[in-house]
Amino acid sequence: MNIITVRVDTANIGKLIAQLSAKSQEAVNETAATIQSRASQMAPKDTTSLAESIYVNNGEQSDYAARTGRARNVNRDVIILEEIRPEFSITLFGSSDQGYSAVVGVAAAHGVYQEYGTRFMGPQPFLTPSVEPMRDVFVNTMSHIAD
Amino acid sequence: MSADLSRVNQWLYTRFFGDAALSNAVGGRVFVDFAPQGTISPMVIYSYLGGSDRVRTRTSRLTNALYLIRAAADGSSYDAIEPLADRLDDLLSVPDNGVLVRDIRIASCIREQPHQRKDEEFGKPVVYLGGFYRIQYQPADL
Numbered sequence: 001m002n003i004i005t006v007r008v009d010t011a012n013i014g015k016l017i018a019q020l021s022a023k024s025q026e027a028v029n030e031t032a033a034t035i036q037s038r039a040s041q042m043a044p045k046d047t048t049s050l051a052e053s054i055y056v057n058n059g060e061q062s063d064y065a066a067r068t069g070r071a072r073n074v075n076r077d078v079i080i081l082e083e084i085r086p087e088f089s090i091t092l093f094g095s096s097d098q099g100y101s102a103v104v105g106v107a108a109a110h111g112v113y114q115e116y117g118t119r120f121m122g123p124q125p126f127l128t129p130s131v132e133p134m135r136d137v138f139v140n141t142m143s144h145i146a147d
Numbered sequence: 148m149s150a151d152l153s154r155v156n157q158w159l160y161t162r163f164f165g166d167a168a169l170s171n172a173v174g175g176r177v178f179v180d181f182a183p184q185g186t187i188s189p190m191v192i193y194s195y196l197g198g199s200d201r202v203r204t205r206t207s208r209l210t211n212a213l214y215l216i217r218a219a220a221d222g223s224s225y226d227a228i229e230p231l232a233d234r235l236d237d238l239l240s241v242p243d244n245g246v247l248v249r250d251i252r253i254a255s256c257i258r259e260q261p262h263q264r265k266d267e268e269f270g271k272p273v274v275y276l277g278g279f280y281r282i283q284y285q286p287a288d289l
Contacts, residue, residue: 115196116264129198136199
């Protein structure tokens with residue numbers, strides 16, 4: 001009778017877990033940064049305050065203050081909305097343990113009218129077209145996170 | 148084929164304008180993107196917001212398109228447009244084998260998120276009711 005011996009070396013599991021965690025965070029941050037960049041490029045521009053007001057908050061860092069400052073610099077009349085933080089968001093996993101998340105927010109109050117339009121003004125969406133292509137990219141990135 | 152969204156727009160318009168109950172209720176006022184200034188309410192407006200292609204080859208792709216589809220009316224009560232939003236949702240069902248619109252086949256239309264908004268235009272209240280709908284389609288010859 002043949003005997004097969006299987007040996008599992010667990011020495012690197014801790015390292016792998018740490019790496020997964022760091023890579024996941026990196027994927028979230030990169031996706032958020034790409035969405036922010038695309039949305040800023042696609043945002044309709046008059047004074048550019050809308051494009052300037054698109055910020056990212058990943059719970060540890062936020063460029064909200066810098067971005068809204070720039071938005072106010074180019075348009076002193078722009079109405080700035082309060083910052084949305086990741087912990088304000090509700091996910092399928094509940095609000096206590098969300099893992100890594102980031103918010104891409106639009107601080108300029110008129111952003112919603114550009115994104116969705118009104119009955120007498122056509123939409124010029126900038127955020128949705130930036131998010132949509134990133135869904136598959138993000139899922140694909142996370143699928144290979146342990147590679 | 149790169150003007151496929153115009154086929155989707157056509158399908159939506161045909162569904163809404165061609166439905167006697169809805170069309171009569173809004174007086175035929177069904178618009179893509181926006182209504183001409185001064186159009187009386189209620190009305191139906193739908194807009195493409197964004198999307199993406201899967202299986203990116205020239206002849207084979209499945210497109211995901213996100214539309215905001217809603218009824219709008221003057222006033223601050225949703226009561227008047229509630230039956231309109233309900234009807235919109237009924238009309239957006241797609242049979243299992245899809246719907247052929249010229250050279251595309253619409254495979255599904257699913258509401259992803261409800262939409263309700265109260266706004267003001269020159270100090271007068273306006274209400275919107277409807278949803279964000281994900282429409283999936285592909286070239287008809289696939």
